[in-house]
Amino acid sequence: MNEAAAKPPKRSRQLWLWAALILIGVAMPWVFYDWHTARQSGFVLTMMSQMGMMVIFSLSYNMLMGQSGLLSFGHAVLFGLGGYCTVHFLEAAGHHSFPVPLELIPLCAGLTGLGFGIVYGYIAATQRATAFAMITLGLGELTTTAGIMFHHFFGGEGGISTDRTNASSLFGLSYGASVQVYYLILAWTVLAALGMLFLTKTPLGAMANATRDNFERARFMGYDPRRVRFLQFALSGFFAGIGGGLYAITYEIVTYDAVSGALSANVVLMTYIGGATFFYGPILGAILITLLQSGLSLLSNAWLIYVGVLFIGMVTFAPSGLAGIIGAHGPLARAGRLGRLLVPYLRLSIPAFATLIGFSGAVELTSFLTIGEAQGKHLVLFGETIQVWTPQPWIVTAILLIGGGIWLRRECRAFARIWDDLNADLKDRSL
Amino acid sequence: MEIVLNPLLNGFVYGMLLFMLASGLTLIFSMMGVLNFAHAGIYMIGAYVAFDMSRLIGFWAALIVAPLVCAAIGAGIEVWGLRRTHHNGHIAELLFTFGLFFIIERGVQMVWGMLPVPYRVPALLDFPLFRLYGVDFPAYRAFMLLIAGGMLLAIRLLLTRTRVGLIIQASLTHPQMVSSLGHNVPRVFTLVFAGGCYLAGLAGVIGGNYQVTEPAMAASLGPIVFVVVVFGGLGSLSGCFVSSIVIGMVQTFAVSIDGSLADLLGPIVAWIGTDNLAGEILSIPVSRVGPLLPYAMMVGILMFRPRGLMGTRDT
Amino acid sequence: MEAPALSLKNVRKNFGPVEIIRGVDLDIARGERHAIIGPNGAGKTTLFNLISGRFPISSGSIALNGTRIDQLPPQNISRLGLSRSFQITSIFHRMTVFENIRCALLWSSGYRYSFWSPLWTQKALNRQAEQLLDELNLASRRDLQAGLLSYAEQRALEIGITIAGGATVVLLDEPTAGMSHSETEYAQALIRRVTEGKTLLMVEHDMGVVFGLADRISVVVYGQVIASGKPEDIRNDRAVKEAYLGALTE
Ligand SMILES: Nc1ncnc2c1ncn2[C@@H]1O[C@H](COP(=O)(O)OP(=O)(O)O)[C@@H](O)[C@H]1O
Ligand SMILES: [Mg+2]
Numbered sequence: 001m002n003e004a005a006a007k008p009p010k011r012s013r014q015l016w017l018w019a020a021l022i023l024i025g026v027a028m029p030w031v032f033y034d035w036h037t038a039r040q041s042g043f044v045l046t047m048m049s050q051m052g053m054m055v056i057f058s059l060s061y062n063m064l065m066g067q068s069g070l071l072s073f074g075h076a077v078l079f080g081l082g083g084y085c086t087v088h089f090l091e092a093a094g095h096h097s098f099p100v101p102l103e104l105i106p107l108c109a110g111l112t113g114l115g116f117g118i119v120y121g122y123i124a125a126t127q128r129a130t131a132f133a134m135i136t137l138g139l140g141e142l143t144t145t146a147g148i149m150f151h152h153f154f155g156g157e158g159g160i161s162t163d164r165t166n167a168s169s170l171f172g173l174s175y176g177a178s179v180q181v182y183y184l185i186l187a188w189t190v191l192a193a194l195g196m197l198f199l200t201k202t203p204l205g206a207m208a209n210a211t212r213d214n215f216e217r218a219r220f221m222g223y224d225p226r227r228v229r230f231l232q233f234a235l236s237g238f239f240a241g242i243g244g245g246l247y248a249i250t251y252e253i254v255t256y257d258a259v260s261g262a263l264s265a266n267v268v269l270m271t272y273i274g275g276a277t278f279f280y281g282p283i284l285g286a287i288l289i290t291l292l293q294s295g296l297s298l299l300s301n302a303w304l305i306y307v308g309v310l311f312i313g314m315v316t317f318a319p320s321g322l323a324g325i326i327g328a329h330g331p332l333a334r335a336g337r338l339g340r341l342l343v344p345y346l347r348l349s350i351p352a353f354a355t356l357i358g359f360s361g362a363v364e365l366t367s368f369l370t371i372g373e374a375q376g377k378h379l380v381l382f383g384e385t386i387q388v389w390t391p392q393p394w395i396v397t398a399i400l401l402i403g404g405g406i407w408l409r410r411e412c413r414a415f416a417r418i419w420d421d422l423n424a425d426l427k428d429r430s431l
Numbered sequence: 432m433e434i435v436l437n438p439l440l441n442g443f444v445y446g447m448l449l450f451m452l453a454s455g456l457t458l459i460f461s462m463m464g465v466l467n468f469a470h471a472g473i474y475m476i477g478a479y480v481a482f483d484m485s486r487l488i489g490f491w492a493a494l495i496v497a498p499l500v501c502a503a504i505g506a507g508i509e510v511w512g513l514r515r516t517h518h519n520g521h522i523a524e525l526l527f528t529f530g531l532f533f534i535i536e537r538g539v540q541m542v543w544g545m546l547p548v549p550y551r552v553p554a555l556l557d558f559p560l561f562r563l564y565g566v567d568f569p570a571y572r573a574f575m576l577l578i579a580g581g582m583l584l585a586i587r588l589l590l591t592r593t594r595v596g597l598i599i600q601a602s603l604t605h606p607q608m609v610s611s612l613g614h615n616v617p618r619v620f621t622l623v624f625a626g627g628c629y630l631a632g633l634a635g636v637i638g639g640n641y642q643v644t645e646p647a648m649a650a651s652l653g654p655i656v657f658v659v660v661v662f663g664g665l666g667s668l669s670g671c672f673v674s675s676i677v678i679g680m681v682q683t684f685a686v687s688i689d690g691s692l693a694d695l696l697g698p699i700v701a702w703i704g705t706d707n708l709a710g711e712i713l714s715i716p717v718s719r720v721g722p723l724l725p726y727a728m729m730v731g732i733l734m735f736r737p738r739g740l741m742g743t744r745d746t
Numbered sequence: 747m748e749a750p751a752l753s754l755k756n757v758r759k760n761f762g763p764v765e766i767i768r769g770v771d772l773d774i775a776r777g778e779r780h781a782i783i784g785p786n787g788a789g790k791t792t793l794f795n796l797i798s799g800r801f802p803i804s805s806g807s808i809a810l811n812g813t814r815i816d817q818l819p820p821q822n823i824s825r826l827g828l829s830r831s832f833q834i835t836s837i838f839h840r841m842t843v844f845e846n847i848r849c850a851l852l853w854s855s856g857y858r859y860s861f862w863s864p865l866w867t868q869k870a871l872n873r874q875a876e877q878l879l880d881e882l883n884l885a886s887r888r889d890l891q892a893g894l895l896s897y898a899e900q901r902a903l904e905i906g907i908t909i910a911g912g913a914t915v916v917l918l919d920e921p922t923a924g925m926s927h928s929e930t931e932y933a934q935a936l937i938r939r940v941t942e943g944k945t946l947l948m949v950e951h952d953m954g955v956v957f958g959l960a961d962r963i964s965v966v967v968y969g970q971v972i973a974s975g976k977p978e979d980i981r982n983d984r985a986v987k988e989a990y991l992g993a994l995t996e
Pocket of ligand 1: 766785788
């Protein structure tokens with residue numbers, strides 16, 4: 001799958017895609033508008049707001065992971081500290097000692113993120129690769145442990161809360177309604193994404209890629225890789241801080257969760273699953289994971305297991321993530337031969353579906369055996385309660401999982417053959 | 432004396448537990464270049480499996496079987512997982528084990544629930560061995576020391592007296608050279624990985640009832656084990672041992688000290704007051720700063736001496 | 747008198763107990779094309795690593811245009827106008843060929859760590875990169891990932907990256923190694939063209955290239971320069987013949 005071997009798509013087409021994405025963002029609250037109550041769906045708004053923050057957050061993470069080849073296990077620290085500071089800003093605004101309108105408070109959060117990025121970046125940038133990952137892990141643990149200790153700033157276990165309507169508004173909005181907050185988030189998401197896209201096209205962005213590929217060679221071209229790492233880290237702190245600021249504005253409370261290792265882990269998963277080698281990959285990842293989080297977590301106790309398995313699958317089979325999978329179809333699509341893959345994909349989808357059902361069956365049955373049991377829940381499927389203590393559901397699951405798996409393997413091989421043939425054919429023609 | 436001796440003893444027990452985890456991790460890391468995130472997950476599995484088994488077949492059988500289960504899991508991970516991501520580089524391998532840890536953690540929550548399980552010390556060892564300055568020293572801790580010491584001896588013998596051991600030793604300091612030795616490298620890797628997981632599992636069996644067997648046990652111990660490995664230095668088992676004991680001591684000692692910086696700087700703090708951030712930082716008792724220390728040590732050593740205490744090469 | 751472009755005085759280097767470079771003295775005048783030859787393992791690459799700052803020297807001194815550089819990190823040496831290529835191709839695999847070249851131009855064009863100047867508007871920079879691609883005969887590969895180039899193309903790119911920054915002293919480590927006869931000829935012409943007016947220090951095994959390009963030749967054997975002089979002198983030097991050329995013609 002040599003996605004880079006072919007010509008990149010035209011810029012105009014990319015522009016259209018971006019515009020469409022923004023348009024969807026703008027229209028979404030109205031798609032789920034409830035005309036009876038004359039209100040937007042709260043669920044959709046919350047989810048979309050969360051998506052916006054996570055898009056910013058994972059894009060900022062990808063400034064390290066995809067663009068600089070740096071694996072950070074403490075990125076939530078920058079996000080969360082931006083959030084904590086925002087709560088303090090809003091509180092100060094309540095005492096009329098912080099005359100910044102709400103629309104610009106995310107910028108202040110970004111600046112605090114930048115500040116922390118400079119401090120942490122100075123420390124972390126001394127190393128690269130595994131040592132860098134370990135330093136960020138250590139810094140993350142340090143900060144979270146401290147977070148529980150210092151009541152004044154972090155508010156201890158309960159976190160600190162505020163009221164976003166404390167702040168004034170440039171446009172005279174109250175920001176009492178969450179739809180107003182959503183549009184604020186959307187605006188900042190677009191701005192931040194454009195900012196980060198811009199950064200990839202500057203000398204620093206280019207050298208970040210260069211130090212990722214071959215840090216030693218970069219030194220012989222006059223660049224200090226440590227400096228490059230530091231700047232990337234600090235700037236990514238700026239954007240993470242913006243995300244954290246929006247988080248604080250949305251939820252009006254920031255707790256330990258916002259700096260925690262769990263969120264740091266989440267952003268690794270999001271970014272990688274979306275595709276770290278492409279700029280837009282993390283956007284896909286953030287949207288997908290947030291969707292799963294909002295949708296799947298309602299349905300299943302074990303939704304994080306699915307995310308974990310998806311992640312491992314990506315690491316093993318598709319290291320360039322969803323974006324990479326999509327991008328790999330580019331050459332075929334441009335040659336107008338994507339149709340040839342329709343039947344192979346259909347053939348692939350049947351065993352894939354069976355395996356998926358088998359797998360989720362196994363997970364759900366286990367989960368109902370334990371957690372469900374404890375919570376007194378029952379597994380209901382198509383209106384029928386499944387008895388998880390009887391062997392039948394387990395046997396069906398095992399057959400689906402194992403049989404589907406074996407079948408899927410065979411189909412995958414067949415698919416790979418067709419795929420290779422098609423692409424080889426394409427290459428022959430272009431030469 | 433009493434404020435020194437008791438923490439010293441407990442720090443030593445904890446340090447030995449850390450060493451059982453860290454020795455496997457450092458072997459894997461030094462040889463294969465993979466920092467195995469799932470290692471603490473295996474430790475947790477060891478504890479939970481031992482809990483289940485000790486109810487079915489008793490603690491002593493679990494002590495034998497649970498680590499073997501972990502070793503088998505480890506071998507499976509290496510053969511079916513890590514080996515396939517190997518060609519994508521160390522970062523991909525790291526991410527693989529990271530994802531694995533994520534799954535293990537959620538899986539354990541799913542299977543055994545979110546609450547701690549009542550995994551207890553076996554009745555046979557549930558008595559105080561001796562009293563020291565009014566504090567009991569449980570027999571089980573002595574047993575832990577025995578197991579850990581035995582393990583240490585076994586590793587030493589294995590590394591110095593067997594063929595595989597010699598290969599492993601050579602590859603600790605010169606990992607690139609192993610393949611040119613003409614040995615079956617993948618087999619050695621699997622062996623080391625499974626061996627490391629065996630140790631982690633064993634640590635889980637004896638650590639699960641020493642501490643608390645709960646889903647958070649891996650996440651709280653995992654980073655500490657990384658600290659130990661990084662602090663000790665790559666490619667050095669003795670460094671790993673020393674740093675295990677040091678970290679174990681640091682943690683137990685810090686917890687047992689009641690004072691704070693404010694006690695030393697009394698007048699200054701009185702002047703600053705304790706209701707602001709600076710005053711708060713100064714008046715935090717050392718016992719609460721304790722958990723921070725290992726991480727501060729790790730960050731510091733990585734910044735200034737990336738090869739660790741006794742390492743032969745940079746992390 | 748003008749200071750030599752590069753001046754090594756009693757340079758020594760040991761890895762652990764083994765001394766690999768055992769007291770090298772070498773002066774290279776400005777504008778000179780100097781070839782270093784010697785058997786494998788003689789320490790030629792190590793010498794380059796010392797000059798370019800990849801490894802610290804154990805003792806001695808190295809000066810570039812009269813300035814001591816032996817304590818500087820590679821990036822600072824590069825900024826003083828010394829550039830090197832690698833025997834084992836060292837390029838940016840996941841970036842396009844064009845981006846590779848452009849990166850190599852950045853520092854010398856004064857962009858430093860700028861994160862405010864969008865590259866797509868830098869007309870002069872981009873034109874310069876395109877021009878260099880033309881010169882390297884890589885224009886048709888402009889948007890290909892560098893890792894997907896053929897071996898000879900990667901070697902050309904390696905040379906391109908090395909000379910792009912406009913260094914006045916260029917070190918090339920076996921630029922034609924592993925190339926076919928015609929590729930070697932092409933590379934030789936390329937090197938001659940792109941190092942016009944520069945000081946060139948080159949490790950090379952192909953005697954055709956050496957005698958075709960070099961004004962002066964030094965022979966390094968076992969970490970020492972055993973002979974240094976004009977090509978015809980070296981060709982006739984007994985010691986060299988015994989130590990090195992003889993081994994080749996046997
Ligand atoms: N980083 C290093 N550590 C230890 N020994 C090295 C290192 N680099 C090179 N050497 C040794 O130095 C000697 C000279 O190597 P090199 O300079 O590459 O030779 P040449 O380029 O002349 O073929 C070799 O014996 C090699 O093993
Ligand atoms: Mg060489």
